[in-house]
Amino acid sequence: MSCSCTTSTNTQSELHASILQKINNHPCYSQDAHQHYARIHVAVAPACNIQCNYCNRKYDCSNESRPGVTSYKLKPEEAVKKVLHVGGLIQQLSVVGIAGPGDGLANPKQTFETFALLKKYAPDIKLCLSTNGLMIHKHIDEIAKYTIEHVTVTLNTVDESGEIGSKIYPWVFYEHKKHRGLEGAKLLLEKQLLGIKMLVERGILVKVNAVLIPGINDAHLPLVAKKVKELGVFIFNVMPLISKPEFGTKFGLDGVPSANHKQLMRAQEACDVNVKMMRHCRQCRADAVGLLGEDRSDEFFKESFADKSFEELSHHYNLNGRMKTHENIETWRRALRAANGKVLQEEALDKNALSSTGKTKLVAVTTRGNGLINDHFGSAKEFLIYEAGDKGIKFIMHRKVEKSYCMGKEGCDGTYPIDEIKTALMDCDLLLTQKIGECPQKELQSIHVACDESYADEPIEISVLKGVKKHFFAA
Structure with missing residues (x-):
């Protein structure tokens, strides 16, 4: 048998087909899918290991739609029961993600216990993880073990000096110590890049989020886009800073303005030459439910599912009915593609x-x-x-x-x-x-x-x- 460094056309086609299969019904990784399939975020990860000046984790909050906000926290069993409850009612649900309100990998026990139960009771649903990237290298084997095929990493700067990062992150908690300023920013970047590299090597699709912060990293984002392309990241998402004093974030209280539509368009255009861009992000809550353009989180409270048995909820989840619904969605999508050309x-x-x-x-x-x-x-x-x-x-x-x-x-x-x-x-x-x-x-x-x-x-x-x-x- 001979070995070659070149990839055959067949292998490329197979790889392309495998990626298409992974993203086909994922509303975040596929722009087309987001109008047809729903997602749910389960808030099982309250703790975080870094502090971001744009973040304020808020609980019991139903009037704010942004990352870090949730109406209530869940234990792993409660989270899976919620997925089964919602998945039976919203049969176009295709993805469950852990996206806070803290960081999934700062709460590894809760996170992976949730994923283990989901694989058992909801085998048809895609598993997603959002993280700041600090601890990916510590948990890469568990991520692969539970077939978490989609991981989102927030990477706001690739400035090796730490100057930009130190303006975004007051501290980074790693190995039982708070690392502040330049030291913390450089440490975080080192672990983020290592983690992304390890994910890509395992064949896991990576989405990188970057928060567009006017006056701090806006001019730097094309370099982030260039770097993530070099690393083999699947898609890059520039998210506008949401900054109002009433949100209680450091940037909001300091008067750092939210990024506007024009600034976002300029940033997307500058980054688009380097990497595939995500343009349909809704900056979802940590307990978001429904299509990306809607949030039905306030419809589902613990009382509606917490006391029900897994057997009862599994019956309600109706795996066969969900499969039929997804088949109908795909039939409709094919008709749309034919109509749109x-x-x-x-x-x-x-x-x-x-x-x-x-x-x-x-x-x-x-x-x-x-x-x-x-x-x-x-x-x-x-x-x-x-x-x-x-x-x-x-x-x-x-x-x-x-x-x-x-x-x-x-x-x-x-x-x-x-x-x-x-x-x-x-x-x-x-x-x-x-x-x-x-x-x-x-x-x-x-x-x-x-x-x-x-x-x-x-x-x-x-x-x-x-x-x-x-x-x-x-x-």
Whole structure:
């Protein structure tokens, strides 16, 4: 038998197919999957081994949607019971993740006990772990043992001097000691890079998150993107800093501003040349439930599942029913792909790939999922943003607003919060929505956003291309 350093075409195809299988129904690792499949985070990891200036772990908090926040903590058995309870009700649930409210690997007993029980009682579900990366090297064998195929590592800097990291991390707790300042930052980076390397060598898909912190690491992020590509990371996600004084974080109290849409777009564009980018992240709570564009965590309390037996919950989970639901989702996705064609150009690096004129437009879309334009403007609390020309389109980001235009009878106080929406859509050229009233249409037209409801309930991608051609590239 001869040995070769080159990889055969067949091996490359097999590798590609194996990766596609891993991400196909994972809403975080696949942009397409996030409109069809749901995730659940179980809050079994309260402790953390580093302090981040953008983080404040808050409990019993239902009014904040950001990492580190949860309404209640769970023991491993309670967490698995919750997954079975939710998985029976939300059958498109495909992923369970441990993402806090602290760090999963700072709570290894709870984390791996949870994963062990999940493999036993929910064998169809994908297992995910989010971590700051400090302790991956200590637990790599356990990660592999429990077939945790997706690990997210937060890596905000690759500055070996520790200067940038010391502005983000006041301390790092390792080997029974708090390491502060430059020492802590350099130690953390060393372990993060080692951990990522070990994960990739084991064939585990790695997503790297980086928090975009204005004035601290924003100009540095392309170097992070370059490094993670060298390490073999699957996907890179730039998350905007969420920083308000009422959140109680160090950055918020010190007046470090949240990152805005323009800053995020610039950072994504600067990093896109180096690595595959994730653009659909929702910066989920530690107890998030549902599709990425929704959070149903407040629907599921301990009282609804904690006292039930595993036998009862396993029956409720209905593995056969879930498999049928997932088969139906895949049938629908195939139909959507056929309807949309190949208009989506995820790898497009310049406007010429999308437009014959070199000029593109930004299109906002309202959706409740399933790949359709199926949400009224009045109820929309987020917008999907696409860049489009007459040749193709590219997904750019989602943009949230705190209040929808129409808050319903219970929430209506006689005002309509159009100003926040206009700010969110200020740079857009076209809005595609299921339905929009005359008044909000006029408001959006005042900032030069055309509105079109003629593509209601149609597939998003092909409709974005058709809409742009209709409004801006007509002969």
